[in-house]
Amino acid sequence: MRFRTGLTGLVCAAVLAMGAADTATAADPSLAQLVADIPRHPERVAAALETRSEPAARAWLLYLLRTTGPRGETPKERIAGLEQAILSSEIKNDKYLVEEIKNIGDLTDAPLQGVLLFLRHILSADAQETAPCFLFILHGQAAFEAFGPFWGNGRDQRPRLCEAPQSLYSRAEWRKLAAVIDPAIEPALKERGSIRIGYERQFAVDALQASLVPASLLELPYTPQGRKAADERGRAMAAFRSWSDWSQWPKEQYEAAKRLLPTVIDTTSKYYETAFELSPKFARQAAEAAAERFIASRLVLLTAE
Numbered sequence: 295m296r297f298r299t300g301l302t303g304l305v306c307a308a309v310l311a312m313g314a315a316d317t318a319t320a321a322d323p324s325l326a327q328l329v330a331d332i333p334r335h336p337e338r339v340a341a342a343l344e345t346r347s348e349p350a351a352r353a354w355l356l357y358l359l360r361t362t363g364p365r366g367e368t369p370k371e372r373i374a375g376l377e378q379a380i381l382s383s384e385i386k387n388d389k390y391l392v393e394e395i396k397n398i399g400d401l402t403d404a405p406l407q408g409v410l411l412f413l414r415h416i417l418s419a420d421a422q423e424t425a426p427c428f429l430f431i432l433h434g435q436a437a438f439e440a441f442g443p444f445w446g447n448g449r450d451q452r453p454r455l456c457e458a459p460q461s462l463y464s465r466a467e468w469r470k471l472a473a474v475i476d477p478a479i480e481p482a483l484k485e486r487g488s489i490r491i492g493y494e495r496q497f498a499v500d501a502l503q504a505s506l507v508p509a510s511l512l513e514l515p516y517t518p519q520g521r522k523a524a525d526e527r528g529r530a531m532a533a534f535r536s537w538s539d540w541s542q543w544p545k546e547q548y549e550a551a552k553r554l555l556p557t558v559i560d561t562t563s564k565y566y567e568t569a570f571e572l573s574p575k576f577a578r579q580a581a582e583a584a585a586e587r588f589i590a591s592r593l594v595l596l597t598a599e
Contacts, residue, residue, distance in 0.1 A: 527590035
């Protein structure tokens with residue numbers, strides 16, 4: 295298993311260290327401790343998961359069987375058996391969840407995106423589960439799509455997302471940009487009711503992606519839903535460039551955002567060069583993508599038809 299390019303050894307080591315030390319200290323490690331050791335010892339973790347029966351453990355085992363080793367090495371009957379065992383557990387009482395899992399199709403042949411979505415659904419059944427950072431480092435855009443907004447309600451709060459070693463959007467230049475955008479979108483968020491949770495999930499995914507695997511911001515969407523979201527962001531950015539509805543976004547705030555944007559991109563580009571060892575050209579492209587994602591995901595609230 296190899297980590298995606300565009301990530302420094304320092305950040306990679308920091309992510310691997312999340313819980314890895316605890317794994318070695320526990321005689322009977324928790325599921326979270328086992329999962330944290332997947333990047334280092336996937337085969338050892340898979341063997342340990344074979345002894346566990348909780349749905350999340352079986353989902354992680356299925357994920358490992360489908361994503362490690364040569365394709366086709368694992369008998370289809372084994373994958374199908376794991377899926378059936380999961381669907382026969384307490385999850386069977388959640389009819390909406392079961393319906394969406396079945397919509398993924400045959401997990402013995404499903405593409406990576408389907409396997410990741412299945413894992414996301416099973417982890418979302420337990421409020422204590424967290425999507426670990428290594429998933430996003432390994433799988434990039436595919437993982438960010440799978441663990442983004444799906445339900446459009448409170449279910450989108452689960453599973454929790456890991457925390458990047460450093461949050462890009464918490465940097466001073468990004469906080470200034472948020473200060474002139476967020477007041478305009480907050481009323482629109484309130485109008486969405488519980489649907490706002492889906493938007494907030496996207497904000498969180500964007501922040502994690504720009505902070506943890508910025509190169510993945512330049513990857514194409516994997517799913518029809520991802521392409522639809524990208525199209526919506528494209529329309530939102532077009533609206534941003536020629537904004538004139540001052541009743542929704544006051545002119546002084548809009549102009550402040552436009553003034554701040556070059557500085558945000560310049561400083562982020564330099565940060566990406568240093569922290570992620572991206573080439574100047576690639577770092578600039580990733581910084582521009584991060585800025586567009588930050589703005590467009592928010593302006594979608596004001597421009598969506």
